[in-house]
Amino acid sequence: MARLSYINSILKNPKHVADDIHGVAMSSDNGGYLMEISIGTPPVKQLAFADTGSDLIWTQCSPCHKCFKQESPIFDPKKSSTFKVLSVSKCTYNTSYGDTSYSNGELASETITVGKTSLHKIAYGCGHNNQFTAFSKMSAGIVGLGGGSLSLVGQISNSIDNMFSHCLAFHDFSKPPDKNLTSKISFGKHAVVSGPGVVKIPLVPQYPATFYYIKLISLRVGDTEISASSFFFKDGVNLIVDSGTTLTLLPNHVYYKLEAAVKRQTPDKQVKNSEYKVCYKNRKNFKAPRMTAHFSGGVDLEMAQNATFFAANKDVICLGFVPGGFTGIWGNLLQMDYLIGFDLLNGEVSFKRTDCGLYQGPS
Template identity: 40%
Template sequence: MAFTTKIQPLYSVLTFLLLLHILIRLPSKSTANTGLTANLMPRDCPSSPFYNPSKTHFNRLHDAFERSFKRIHHFKSILSTAESKIQTQILPGGGEFIMNISIGTPPFEVLGIADTGSDLSWTQCLPCTECFKQNIPLFDPRKSSTYKKLTCRSSSCQALDRPPQCVGEQNICVYTYSYGDGSHTTGDLSSETFTLGIENKVPLRNIVFGCGHVNAGTFDASQSGLIGLGGGRLSFVSQLDESVGKKFSYCLVPSTSSTASNNVSGKISFGDDALVSGSGAVTTPLVTRDPSTFYYLTLEAISVGNKRIPYKGSTTLVPANEIIIDSGTTLTFLPIEFYDDVEKAVVKAVNETLAKDPNNVFGLCYNASSGDSLRLPVLTAHFNGGDVKLQPLNTFVQVDEGLICFSMVGTPDAAIYGNLAQMNFLVGYDLGARTVSFSPTDCTQQ
């Protein structure tokens, strides 16, 4: 049995802030076909309980841009501190998915940032010594009959990259994660039943997660923690290995105000339904790096129209010719030297008068008042193993009335392939085969 689910787009480039309503425990691998379904509702759509009607489409865009730059600082704090090996790689407020799940027995609803750049899932728990404000009640593990604290002798505790504290006679495993902006979470490493599904409630038993009792920083009140979809051993995806074969895929609709207001949908799939195939599909190997959470790809060049620009330059945190694909970052960040060459080629291809971004976020902008007369080029990302053609919706964004900007940015820090570049592609991750696949898809028709 296989499953597929819908993703409704965000009201803005925050397309990836989503509420996960279904995750279904699958049959065993002996079953001919297994799959996992996720039904996702965007945080900023009008039907969301967290929708803020006072914000415009462009307000939400600029919020996403700001988070992209915070995300760079997050990667810097993780990758530049190899000796600390902080496992939870997500900057509070930087995630682009919000998942709605239930944990405990009886089931208790929690919200968490879901991100391909994070491993261990955690949520705020009672009793709370210090907690950030959240809009929904906190999980109380004392009211759950299936909650269990893990000891320092457990294999899960030993899988933590950062050494835990071992507390009390029972030797309870206590984790502590810190973030580049000073935010932090501390709590008991635990296991619990995650109840998932809408019509058919299905339990996922013995899922390892963090029950946070001390949490503070720049977390948002619309969330209560995070769900990790990274490549590490303790990630949610890795724990579902027997059910889904460590495969998942998503299809993200273009982030325009019209698609959001019309509730146009895409999808996210797990297991057999995550297969990405067809004549237009390309597959590129994942590069194994430490920490294993992040998904590294080899980027050989970018073409602007027919002009191929070989990758050159490097960032301080990511090896040359490699780029992290990240669902939690809106923009695409390139090494400065490489970005400068790409920008020059774009300027030549567009051949229009440049405009200034009043917010000083983007270096390359154009007045959009000319409408259809503004001809934007197709870019091609040349990955090891295949080429991904990027339409203007992947590389340009309307940041204000009458202003369109190039959505790639130069950086000295971490090279990141952001979520704007992934829109209207079925993007599939196969952690067993160590590959990522792309297939051009009209995600509004999924």
């Protein structure tokens, strides 16, 4: 009878149950992008950072022993008829992030609603002790969109044909978020990126499965070609495509050559800034050198000036790259105003220049 119950639960969730998740709105906040989901039965709306660089789906939960402030009510699992801890003896989780944020609590099975689609028996972290360094009063937690089995993508992979896409609207970080500009995320057949101007970059399989890696062969800054190869990186470096990181981190041997080329080819005089390394006066006629990234598969991706430089405040504009030691991360500044599709079955990620503030999602 237990086996019958298990099989019936699968039959109640047909293969394409998630095919209708498309054009779901996201909003820019504090250097990241917030995605609206609902948790439990009855559904409780929550905003959480959409993060392609992590797996677990979690929000703050009562009782909250240590929690950060959030504007929406904290989710109370006792009021949900579909909340179920994943073990009789309580299955706990403890997850941490590179910026010292963390969450720990109970790992449970719960109904998660995205758009108009309810996804049943999703592994969900009910966080009782949480710290969020990327502080946002709007956020209740994180929606992990990485490649691991516990992410939202991993848990509904068969339902979405292992595909999802997002279009992150441009945001000037020196100003409050424009509430009229919404970003979009879609799953399954609606996530296909096609048409003129699509650039397809191979994904590099690597451990852990969480991260989506693309291989950078070289960077062109104006008239200077910078190889990403070195003694440690024979044929280029792997960069993680991460919606949860704002700036782009380059391995040191690439970054410092990029910095030197930018300084040499930017006529403006540098200004000092306490937070960022290479900054100039923010003026309308500021002209940065053209930058193009060359990836494996013979693919070139030209970067827009408002992505390679960003307004740190109304007076100063700064280079959107920083040294990452041995680590490389393609941050969300360089993802803004691109429709980006992840095709995990065919192992590729597609980029298409799009005005994401106007993009309404697939028809």
